Amino acid sequence: MAISRREFLKRTGVAAAGLTVASIGGLDVKPVQARVNSIKLNAKKGKQYPSVCPYCAIGCGMIITSDEQTGKVINIEGNPDSPVNLGSLCPKGAAAFQLVENPHRQTKVMYRAPGAKEWQAKPLDWAMEQVAKRVKETRDKYFVETYEGKKVNMNPAIASLGGATMENEWNYIWLKLMRNLGVVNLENQARI
Numbered sequence: 001m002a003i004s005r006r007e008f009l010k011r012t013g014v015a016a017a018g019l020t021v022a023s024i025g026g027l028d029v030k031p032v033q034a035r036v037n038s039i040k041l042n043a044k045k046g047k048q049y050p051s052v053c054p055y056c057a058i059g060c061g062m063i064i065t066s067d068e069q070t071g072k073v074i075n076i077e078g079n080p081d082s083p084v085n086l087g088s089l090c091p092k093g094a095a096a097f098q099l100v101e102n103p104h105r106q107t108k109v110m111y112r113a114p115g116a117k118e119w120q121a122k123p124l125d126w127a128m129e130q131v132a133k134r135v136k137e138t139r140d141k142y143f144v145e146t147y148e149g150k151k152v153n154m155n156p157a158i159a160s161l162g163g164a165t166m167e168n169e170w171n172y173i174w175l176k177l178m179r180n181l182g183v184v185n186l187e188n189q190a191r192i
């Protein structure tokens with residue numbers, strides 16, 4: 001049944017007022033709240049594993065559910081037993097399932113060669129090789145061992161800007177890799 005915006009606001013206003021009256025009037029809504037908290041929004045059958053959100057240092061608890069037959073991850077949601085988040089997740093953590101399964105994930109890159117007008121679709125592996133090749137060339141060409149008589153072992157020709165979807169472990173490894181290349185211009189979008 002379609003309802004108008006005005007009607008919708010009227011009804012939700014009445015519902016909100018009803019809840020307020022219930023609280024003021026001494027009605028005990030705790031059992032209802034407890035029941036709501038225990039309902040898993042995306043409950044799916046399978047083997048469940050407690051885990052921790054990989055994204056940020058808050059460390060919200062998660063439950064990862066996998067299909068018992070195939071072992072495939074079928075759901076990720078907040079762990080209500082975690083004292084950190086009591087079952088809730090921020091939008092980023094709530095979308096963690098898409099780390100595993102995402103039909104929209106890009107599997108090709110668009111490449112336009114120097115001087116060319118046309119873009120070409122190239123596989124990711126090809127793109128990775130190109131990036132690695134250019135990083136190596138740039139590192140070898142611009143690495144600075146000493147500056148004004150002091151050992152600096154740095155590479156001012158490469159900068160790294162990470163995205164907020166990089167999780168803790170990835171950031172850790174990335175930092176090690178960049179420091180090994182002598183990169184000093186290192187930043188992450190989550191910190192900016």
Ligand code: SF4
Pocket residue numbers: 053054055056057058059060085088089090091092093094
């Ligand atoms: S769910 Fe959000 S707040 Fe919690 S650890 Fe993950 S990214 Fe951080």
